[in-house]
Amino acid sequence: MKKLTMRMIVVLVLGFLVSSFTTAQASTRFIDVPENYWAKMEIEYLVDTEIIKGYSDGTFKPERLVTRLQAAIMVVRALQLDTTNRPDPGFLDMKKGQYGYEYVAAVTDSSIFSFKGKFNPNQTLTRGEMAGILVKAFEVKGSYDGKISDVSGELLSYVSALASTGITKIYADHTFKPNDPIKRSSFAVFFARAKDPSFRVVNEMKATTEFLQGEGYLKGKYDLMAIQPTSSNWTRQSRFVGPENSTVNWTFDGYGFHGGLSMGRDGTIYVGDSLARQIIALHPNGREKWAYLLDDEVEIWTSPVIAEDGTIYVGVSLQFATKDTSICKLNTCKGALLALNPDGTLKWQATFAKDISGSHPVIDDKGNIYVGTGNYFDEGGILYAIDSAGKILWNFDTLNYGGEGIYTSPALTKSGYMFAHNLYFKERNFLKPYYMTQTSFSSPAIGSDETIYFGTYTGLLGAMNPNGTPKWRLRLNTTVSDYTQDDGSTVIVTSGANISASPVISEKGILYIGDEEGNLFSIKLKDVENAPKYEETFNGEKLYDELAFSDITKNDENWIVKTGGWITSALIGKDGTIYAGDMEGNMNAYRPDGSSIFSEKLNSGVIDMAIGSDGKLYVLTTYAVYSLGSN
Structure with missing residues (x-):
């Protein structure tokens, strides 16, 4: 309890x-x-x-x-x-x-x-x-x-x-x-x-408009009347206006939350407490609705995702299991996708050879689920496609393509392309890997023209065409230097603050992304497209076009602000307010011009957030769920 x-x-x-x-x-x-x-x-x-x-x-x-x-x-x-x-x-x-x-x-x-x-x-x-x-x-x-x-x-x-x-x-x-x-x-x-x-009486939330992933996304069979059915595979532009103050309405304490947060059509909040081995549903007033108890040593590292029929999908990891569990016998699986009914009972489970460590499930237009397995220290990961009945349709092993584990979330474009941790697919057909501009921990966002955006661990914002060809890359808070290799040759090295947060894109075409040094960037994508770039080549072959954030004119749409710490999550309100949380537990709100609205210190690092139809901000931290903002 x-x-x-x-x-x-x-x-x-x-x-x-x-x-x-x-x-x-x-x-x-x-x-x-x-x-x-x-x-x-x-x-x-x-x-x-x-x-x-x-x-x-x-x-x-x-x-x-x-x-x-x-x-x-x-x-x-x-x-x-x-x-x-x-x-x-x-x-x-x-x-x-x-x-x-x-x-x-x-x-x-x-x-x-x-x-x-x-x-x-x-x-x-x-x-x-x-x-x-x-x-x-x-x-x-x-x-x-x-x-x-x-x-x-x-x-x-x-x-x-x-x-x-x-x-x-x-x-x-x-x-x-x-x-x-x-x-x-x-x-x-x-x-x-x-x-x-x-x-207090639970006043159920009710949305009057559908959840929108974004113009460039394949419209998945999510519960489109849910408040926020997924934390990934969308632009994170909410259809609700969030709060202008950080009044704490309630908190629900946990032992160690991971993954993310989703909200059903009635405002039910779904989270995973990895240390307590529970998938938890909360009423909008913070009282527990139900909890699905997992076996010891089963961990939850993904956000719950709500399908069209109300089924809740959650990925779990058994990488450190030392005994049999109800999911599988010892050493016969390392990860699983669980499907829960809306009342918290198990519907089905699909097991995998590798663990799920951060790849949130995503849903396509047929109701099929895609999830990546493997960790950042693994050689090779496996991408799975599972139907809504729990049957594995196909899988793809990255080991032969120099890939590591798939620990970011896939993203599906409206033309049928899929990006899965630096691998590019057209529907189920593998196209190519691309590692010259690659994500490490930043799950992608898709623009209205299907451009795929993500942060890199060298301080870059990458922009890729959905077929795996490079578009451009933007140096944020980075430096460029020459590096002499052992054979005497010289290569250009770009280094900068690590980016592990996912980009968010407003309906006006402004992209926001934060780095691990606490810098939050606002970037008007049209200005980047129109700015001059230099072309990087290798052996006469074009690698990418590149420019620096300093090359873009600073104004009310292109800016940088310093927050309190390593930025982990961001969300945009309907009115353009940007909410950004960091590893230090700072929950910040900014106007579209970068001016501060509020900053609230929470009890632990911010993991994810959602705006309810009641105008409140629901925040998941390592040790608590919060409801913020008074009417």
Whole structure:
């Protein structure tokens, strides 16, 4: 079971103590709160944290009504309000020395309760009164998009704030029923939701437009109504506008996340915790939905990918297994592709001779899945094509072509070309390898004209035609020098900051890429195409055209900014905001001109991110999943 933590805005301690309550046994179980009781989790959560206490007869009395005085007492203890030396609120029915007077004075002086001549301490609290109390006490903000037919004016703003933040739900007939009285059970639920956002109502996300990979990509059979069905094989230009602030809404702690993050059509977040051996699904509010437990020594190094029918594909590694697993017997396989049903049950698995160490699965227009195997220290890797039923259709071994393991993600162009870790294919037909400009850890992005872009470990941005012929390469933060070989010949060596992050491309044709020294580059591709280049040849044969970033005119579209560390992931919002995370845990947001919007220090290195249809940024780090950004 994972530990779930939520950052709270205001509340530290919540006391559910009223005049008629007495101390019950130190148990979280009540004889009148059965296992399937609708408010059991919230009641026992507050009891476990010594916030609510039941009655001496072992009951909670969930159906008993709450009075206005009892509500005032609870608010005071929730907010730890000082009850001394408060001005007399002047209520006709609450005088000094009367039980509860100091609580009433405190909540009135704090503008949580209003003065209306009489306080009516023993009057039953209504849902409408509760709405105003919670909004004022916990400073709840928000606006509900739906219809609420039975409230208006100031009360409408209170109910709208509670509904938009998941503290309450609006009834199916679009009413809130503000005059209904509040029971102990309901009040406990509302207070639990105000205290800890993880208890709030799960408002499922819903996209109204399809996920777009990018004009140059082959349209794969992903779940196109998913928020973000894949972390690779697309431009990473989101169709949603992300946040302008980095307010932390919640965190979900893990033991060692790897791979990436994807989000389903209802906002379910899928991640892999490699050290905990779990593939995890989270509700949009950060609570665990389900977890698929793997055997010991099975590691997860890829992002989950969501197919058209909701199947979730995840690649796993058994390279360090020392015993049999449920996937295969010892030494009979080193990697596998798992297909999970949307409810977290296993659908099928396909096993491979080599491990999957970073090649995220990609899906073509027929629903077939492509994934690379092998590691960076391997001689040779194998590219697999698998159909949606788990049958291996074909494979390609790179060993005879000087290749290493395939540990970046393949990419498929709309004309049927495929790039797989410096190897070029047309459909299933192998064309050629090309190593003069090659990726090491940077998975490719495809432009609208099918140009394939990736970073190199020598500080270059490579641009290749889909058939494997070089287009150009751009020196970013690099130097060029002559190197004399053992035979006396001289070769030109380009060196620079390593690039392991994948490029991202905006719908306006701006490419963003970061290096391991913390430099984030913005590059207008049209300007690179039009800039003069020099031609590099060998034995009279053209190798590539090359230019430097310094050769391009700097403006609001061509710039470089320094972030806090080794850039690992980036994403573009619908409005052009660039989100970039680094190995130091810095989550940065920049405007299209490179000016900073925010920078948030998270608990560990950033791995991946997604923008939800709710406008929040969901970030995967090594040790946690975050929801960032307030409405």
